[in-house]
């Protein structure tokens with residue numbers, strides 16, 4: 001397993017082509033806007049070497065028997081699925097942001113079982129190739145960026161009917177030694193902190209879409225791949241050189257537009273090419289795993305938010321007010337409800353044909369649908385408890401100013417035992433989680449990440465088994481039920 005430092009060094013060796021605010025970034029690792037996101041991924045390496053977290057952060061590879069970072073593991077039982085969620089909660093607590101590495105973990109698990117089943121049915125050899133890839137990922141302890149979401153253009157049309165044929169990633173040329181692909185993937189989490197990319201199709205497809213039914217892996221800095229970095233609310237505060245105003249200056253997440261400009265992929269790295277009838281299954285499984293993930297990561301970030309809200313109440317002298325206590329209890333209730341479904345879908349997991357375990361899809365979709373709502377209520381309650389100062393207070397530069405600093409100190413102090421700076425720090429952290437850079441991961445991503453709420457409703461409708469429930473009711477009500 002790599003150490004945090006080895007991970008950072010390995011990223012420096014990559015030759016990324018990145019644009020940020022209209023400019024080419026030569027060194028993404030040290031760029032002040034990007035760096036905190038690298039720190040968050042680095043934490044997934046550092047904690048794996050901490051004996052305290054060994055049980056959660058590491059696993060035994062079923063391929064090599066070696067100890068590996070759990071982010072590269074293929075889940076071998078329901079205990080693995082549960083540990084995954086616990087690991088994500090831990091990392092959410094340690095970073096208060098998106099630590100990005102889960103998309104790759106979820107992608108390898110989904111592609112593993114789907115390629116196995118494809119080979120069984122069609123006699124293809126995708127699973128052998130894929131296992132080779134996973135072996136490399138485990139031995140070299142790599143970060144993989146699972147890439148699913150295409151730009152999708154006009155939502156009323158399938159891939160092959162789009163006016164611009166590149167709006168879904170597609171094969172533009174098949175050669176004896178591989179394929180050439182073109183297109184883009186949008187809001188790619190952790191793209192610039194990843195070593196390799198694992199591309200999957202984004203929707204169920206028909207025969208006419210066969211060129212779009214493509215899955216492959218590629219080095220993140222391969223020829224023809226480039227990135228356009230996504231903006232986040234308040235991101236340029238990281239350029240001001242102040243620490244308090246950023247709210248969480250150590251950690252963050254990032255998303256980018258990932259462009260494939262005629263990229264050559266050798267056959268050994270292709271895991272689906274034209275088997276359109278398996279694209280829906282791959283989408284369903286990847287989405288299922290990532291919906292489970294949110295029952296861990298968002299809960300960990302929620303723990304930090306609840307802690308910050310409780311501190312804000314302490315610092316304001318409002319911690320004894322019964323309505324404040326009540327709101328904090330409500331926050332815990334909501335957060336633990338998210339966790340419950342994350343754990344439940346893991347405990348109810350089952351074995352797929354390849355041996356890799358998958359979550360209960362109904363419960364994973366319930367988990368994610370809860371996530372589209374509860375963090376909004378949690379942020380509402382945190383803002384309520386924090387008070388308006390979290391969005392109106394002066395900057396760190398004012399606090400540090402030789403003259404007006406004293407004024408800031410005087411008017412924002414609440415108790416002689418609590419430094420004013422502590423109060424400002426906690427309020428900025430709440431601002432960061434609810435409105436700032438971390439709100440990307442905690443709020444809007446809670447809505448749309450791993451699929452928008454309607455996608456979960458569709459899956460819940462499909463998995464909910466209404467007919468079974470109708471039969472139960474008929475029996476109780478004395479209506480004849482044909483056996």
Ligand code: SF4
Nearest residue numbers: 098099100102293297
């Ligand atoms: Fe992991 Fe959560 Fe970020 Fe997805 S949103 S990559 S599950 S931390």
Ligand code: FE
Nearest residue numbers: 189445449450
């Ligand atoms: Fe996500």
